[in-house]
Amino acid sequence: MLRGALLLALNDLRQTIKDRPTLFWMIIMPVGFIFLFGQMGGGSGGGKVSLTVIDEDQTYLSEAFAEALGHEGFSIQRVGPAERDSLGRIRRSVTVPPGFQDSLMHAQSTPVFFYVDPDASSEASVTAEMHIQRASFSTLFSLTEANPAGKTWASPTDPGFQQRFAEIAARPRLIQVASETAGRGRPVPSGMRQSLPATIALFMLINTTIYGAVFLATEKQEGILARIASQPLHRVTILGGKILGALAIGLAQAGILLLAGRFLLGAYLGNSLPGLLLVIVCFGLAASSMALFWGAILRRPEQVTATTLVVALFLGAIGGCWWPLEVVPQWMRTMGHISPAAWAMDGFHAIISFGAGIGAVVVPCLILLGYAAVFFGIGARLLRFSD
Amino acid sequence: MLVVESLSRSFGSLKAVDEIGFQVKPGEIYGLLGPNGAGKTTTISCVCGLLRPDRGTIELDGVALESDPIAFKRRLGVVPQETALYGDLSARENLHFWGGLAGLTGGALRDRTTAVLEAVGLTERAGDAVRKYSGGMKRRLNLAIGMIHEPKLLLLDEPTVGIDIQARLNILDVVREVVRAGTIVLYTTHYLEEAQELCDRIGIMDHGRILAEGSLTELKRMVGEGEILTLKGRFEPGELQSIVAEDEHVRVVSLEEGQAVLDVGKGQGEVTGVLGRILRKGLAVDDISIQQPNLQGVFLKLTGRELRD
Ligand SMILES: Nc1ncnc2c1ncn2[C@@H]1O[C@H](COP(=O)(O)OP(=O)(O)O)[C@@H](O)[C@H]1O
Ligand SMILES: [Mg+2]
Numbered sequence: 304m305l306r307g308a309l310l311l312a313l314n315d316l317r318q319t320i321k322d323r324p325t326l327f328w329m330i331i332m333p334v335g336f337i338f339l340f341g342q343m344g345g346g347s348g349g350g351k352v353s354l355t356v357i358d359e360d361q362t363y364l365s366e367a368f369a370e371a372l373g374h375e376g377f378s379i380q381r382v383g384p385a386e387r388d389s390l391g392r393i394r395r396s397v398t399v400p401p402g403f404q405d406s407l408m409h410a411q412s413t414p415v416f417f418y419v420d421p422d423a424s425s426e427a428s429v430t431a432e433m434h435i436q437r438a439s440f441s442t443l444f445s446l447t448e449a450n451p452a453g454k455t456w457a458s459p460t461d462p463g464f465q466q467r468f469a470e471i472a473a474r475p476r477l478i479q480v481a482s483e484t485a486g487r488g489r490p491v492p493s494g495m496r497q498s499l500p501a502t503i504a505l506f507m508l509i510n511t512t513i514y515g516a517v518f519l520a521t522e523k524q525e526g527i528l529a530r531i532a533s534q535p536l537h538r539v540t541i542l543g544g545k546i547l548g549a550l551a552i553g554l555a556q557a558g559i560l561l562l563a564g565r566f567l568l569g570a571y572l573g574n575s576l577p578g579l580l581l582v583i584v585c586f587g588l589a590a591s592s593m594a595l596f597w598g599a600i601l602r603r604p605e606q607v608t609a610t611t612l613v614v615a616l617f618l619g620a621i622g623g624c625w626w627p628l629e630v631v632p633q634w635m636r637t638m639g640h641i642s643p644a645a646w647a648m649d650g651f652h653a654i655i656s657f658g659a660g661i662g663a664v665v666v667p668c669l670i671l672l673g674y675a676a677v678f679f680g681i682g683a684r685l686l687r688f689s690d
Numbered sequence: 691m692l693v694v695e696s697l698s699r700s701f702g703s704l705k706a707v708d709e710i711g712f713q714v715k716p717g718e719i720y721g722l723l724g725p726n727g728a729g730k731t732t733t734i735s736c737v738c739g740l741l742r743p744d745r746g747t748i749e750l751d752g753v754a755l756e757s758d759p760i761a762f763k764r765r766l767g768v769v770p771q772e773t774a775l776y777g778d779l780s781a782r783e784n785l786h787f788w789g790g791l792a793g794l795t796g797g798a799l800r801d802r803t804t805a806v807l808e809a810v811g812l813t814e815r816a817g818d819a820v821r822k823y824s825g826g827m828k829r830r831l832n833l834a835i836g837m838i839h840e841p842k843l844l845l846l847d848e849p850t851v852g853i854d855i856q857a858r859l860n861i862l863d864v865v866r867e868v869v870r871a872g873t874i875v876l877y878t879t880h881y882l883e884e885a886q887e888l889c890d891r892i893g894i895m896d897h898g899r900i901l902a903e904g905s906l907t908e909l910k911r912m913v914g915e916g917e918i919l920t921l922k923g924r925f926e927p928g929e930l931q932s933i934v935a936e937d938e939h940v941r942v943v944s945l946e947e948g949q950a951v952l953d954v955g956k957g958q959g960e961v962t963g964v965l966g967r968i969l970r971k972g973l974a975v976d977d978i979s980i981q982q983p984n985l986q987g988v989f990l991k992l993t994g995r996e997l998r999d
Binding site: 314317321525527533535688689 | 738741771775776791
């Protein structure tokens with residue numbers, strides 16, 4: 304029984320690979336999508352926001368300031384004025400001008416210059432500005448605390464001062480701002496953190512339903528399904544084989560995009576690969592069952608292609624594959640969860656954007672399995688093996 | 691032995707198959723001969739388990755299709771009327787796929803693939819995509835798939851429709867070969883000559899019913915040795931009816947305006963005698979044809995219609 308189902312599934316997978324447009328639909332187009340849509344929100348989004356510190360002062364305090372920036376969670380690249388030009392295009396930079404340390408030691412105001420490339424994620428830049436402020440404060444506090452009141456300030460080159468300064472800087476903050484995201488106001492996934500899962504969900508949905516349903520309709524039309532039905536196979540084996548074939552196409556699609564996203568485009572995939580894969584399998588099952596459903600109720604293959612494509616694009620749109628559901632009004636977000644893609648995106652975002660573990664995807668996965676069960680039930684009931 | 695009893699299947703109000711029954715022994719080819727729409731494919735679909743009959747039983751060597759469909763289908767090979775093949779795969783890949791589904795594996799699958807490719811003469815083109823095949827080649831592959839697992843019962847639904855004579859002869863040869871090995875063959879066709887040449891027994895089918903059944907000689911005897919006289923012209927049914935009414939040699943097979951089919955009893959010269967009497971009465975006849983008592987004649991006598999391609 305399992306063997307029959309596997310033969311059917313492998314055959315569908317083989318047909319898919321032999322189909323020329325597959326290369327375009329399953330590789331070129333979606334990888335292009337991830338890249339292009341990923342650029343809109345500021346690129347790889349791989350963890351830390353990058354910041355180049357152009358240190359034109361090259362003193363103890365300018366270095367301490369750069370270090371404080373590092374504590375703020377930036378990925379810091381500190382360069383001297385000479386190296387500035389060799390860097391090419393810089394996304395965000397803070398320039399510490401010459402005389403920075405001197406001014407501070409004489410209690411004079413000193414500017415630092417924050418530069419943002421117009422193409423960089425503006426959201427990340429606003430946050431960056433706030434962190435630069437915090438780094439400035441912490442540097443100043445450490446400086447004043449390291450110099451006892453009423454005395455002339457020690458020279459920053461004095462080893463005693465440097466030790467005191469370093470100890471103070473390393474001390475935990477007296478006031479910690481604990482922040483957590485409350486229900487609705489969660490951050491909006493952007494860059495490839497949005498475009499990678501969105502493209503996986505959208506193209507899994509498109510390709511699984513189109514290929515799965517078109518195979519069914521074509522084979523019904525050409526009498527192949529009837530011939531399969533005259534083989535010594537149970538009906539459930541045939542249905543299972545067809546579902547498995549569509550699932551294999553979906554998993555192949557997801558696999559291609561995960562690998563291309565991770566290794567070609569450097570996308571960040573979160574900390575729970577098992578969680579991610581679980582969402583993919585459950586979503587794949589939901590999409591395969593929808594393929595069975597469409598293959599059962601539609602007759603001509605052209606009709607199937609048109610219908611499944613439009614429906615997949617629509618479900619992708621309301622499910623958050625074109626833009627994150629975090630930016631739409633609450634009612635649209637609620638309505639959007641009619642689409643299985645919305646549940647898949649919830650699962651993907653939980654892991655890729657919000658750093659959750661496998662536990663966070665249990666509910667979306669159960670709901671996706673529910674979709675799979677419903678569509679399989681209807682499709683299995685309605686599918687006729689011959690016209 | 692294949693035993694089909696009181697098989698019926700309707701589509702809405704249309705009785706596509708109406709209370710038919712027949713038996714086929716191992717090593718025998720049973721032909722269902724009938725025009726398009728006679729119910730041949732519906733019968734085949736019921737026997738291969740694709741269509742559920744409204745009534746009746748189908749048994750192969752004592753195993754009822756209904757009670758154990760998987761066991762039944764394991765011993766069944768089907769050559770459907772449509773050439774149901776994967777166009778993007780080669781003949782060899784198609785055979786591997788279908789043979790695999792039928793339960794063959796490993797070396798047996800490879801050996802049988804080679805054997806059937808050879809039998810239908812496709813060895814040289816076995817690696818080409820089926821999409822590029824001619825109609826005849828597709829039909830031959832269609833047959834090869836049906837027999838790859840050496841089924842006990844082989845169903846062939848009009849396997850030679852629309853192909854060149856070469857491919858047709860090859861297919862008939864292969865079927866004869868298969869039967870020689872003791873296979874039960876159920877063969878449908880609307881070609882008279884094919885039924886005449888190939889089949890051991892023939893069921894003549896029309897409008898869902900088997901009108902007569904037997905070997906060619908039996909069928910001929912059944913309908914008498916007489917000849918069939920077909921008249922066409924500008925006459926009323928009543929006119930002809932009154933002319934032939936008292937004629938003991940004539941049986942009216944069908945009669946409508948402008949066309950009559952008469953079964954003229956045996957004996958030399960009967961036809962010319964009957965024809966002379968009709969023409970002497972001044973019936974406006976434009977076209978006369980006389981049909982010898984062959985299968986065509988049998989069909990005509992049973993149905994009042996000719997069986998044509
Ligand atoms: N699926 C179907 N739905 C409705 N009518 C059908 C169906 N299949 C066959 N028929 C009708 O049943 C009759 C017998 O058809 P079929 O068995 O295909 O005849 P044959 O194979 O002898 O040409 C025809 O009148 C045909 O139109
Ligand atoms: Mg037919």
